Amino acid sequence: MGGNATNQEGPDGGGEPQALGKCTECGSTYPVQHEDGGLRPIGVTGTCECGNDEFEPVSDT
Numbered sequence: 001m002g003g004n005a006t007n008q009e010g011p012d013g014g015g016e017p018q019a020l021g022k023c024t025e026c027g028s029t030y031p032v033q034h035e036d037g038g039l040r041p042i043g044v045t046g047t048c049e050c051g052n053d054e055f056e057p058v059s060d061t
């Protein structure tokens with residue numbers, strides 16, 4: 001672990017966004033990648049700003 005969470009956009013943030021995920025705790029949405037066992041937010045250290053690390057898919061209607 002380690003590193004600062006920044007809002008920088010760039011190709012080195014962990015991968016291309018594939019979907020939107022919503023924090024199951026506070027409802028914040030992040031671009032996410034699908035990983036084994038769930039979703040991983042891109043551009044942050046792996047957890048929501050609230051500290052939760054569980055996300056659910058958001059349907060883009």
Ligand SMILES: [Zn+2]
Pocket residue numbers: 023024025026027028048049050051052
């Ligand atoms: Zn949250």
